[in-house]
Amino acid sequence: MVAECLLVAGRLDPADYADSWHREWTGIADRSRERADAAFARGHVPTAQGNWLRAINYYQASMFALDDGEKRKAALEAMRACARRHIAHLAPAGEVVEIPWQERRALEGYFLPASSSGRTPVIVCMGDPGHYKEEYLFKVARHARERGLSLLAVDLLGSATDSEFGEMIGRPGLETSVSSVVDYLTTRDDVDERRIAVLGDGAGSSFVARGVALESRFAAVVCDGGIWDMHEHAFLMNRLSPAGTEGGGFERRWPVRRFHCPVLVTMGGQGWLESGMVADLFERLRARHPGISLKIFESSETAAAQGHCDNPTLANEFIFDWLADRLEAVPA
Structure with missing residues (x-):
């Protein structure tokens, strides 16, 4: 809610930024949670649902400037x-699910079934390391529900509470x-199982793109297509190549397999990568993958930010x- 966000912003103390950031966002999250619990106790489920979602958002915001592990x-x-x-x-009702993955580490997800019965198509939403599956409950869940699609929201943290971003990003x-x-x-x-799609969400969802390139069971995919990986390869090769030589060939490294x-x-046209660079990398991808x-999104229509x-x-x-x-x- 814009008014609640402005209320928090007005209470931040520049002299004590990290602590005041955490304190004020936690305070408004606690109030939303209390409001939700009280509404649910009175039988007002829609009000409870809306306030639980806002509390999720605000608790997540409280962690942005926070180094304190506890x-x-x-x-x-x-x-x-x-x-x-x-x-x-x-x-x-949705459910919390556990998905076997690496040794001693399982993935955790929220499975939200479609309203129709029987076998339904499903969208898997996975975020970059550092993204939480909880945010997809207010970001994308309604878009899946309104189209009769089940949703599985997953993150890479599992059920752990102490996994740091650096630990996950460095995991092979x-x-x-x-x-x-x-x-x-x-x-x-x-x-x-014939109608499973995946949405890779985040600044650069190339780990999803790499996984999709190794997997033949998806019916459709939304991700960065490996563009962020290609950009990183280009940057490194330009830095490492002798002066005056082309840093080409990076497109041959990724992806090895076809989608x-x-x-x-x-x-977004105003995102971290310039539109011209995105278009150039995309054309290299399309030469190998005609189905991409x-x-x-340009600034004139919004949705143009990173x-x-x-x-x-x-x-x-x-x-x-x-x-x-x-x-x-x-076909179903």
């Missing part, structure tokens, strides 16, 4: 508690998580319409 742990536990209450009282084989998620979905009797389904890449398409953060609704409407069309084209 405070981060408390915020994450509060955020997850709100998420569990929220999905438990959806209609139909992040892309193997993609196949592990598909393995899990094929065991469910309410999922149409097996239609792929959509969406970028690109949508750049991650479409200035208008995520506009971007998600486009993305989920594209996904629904591709899944509908696959």
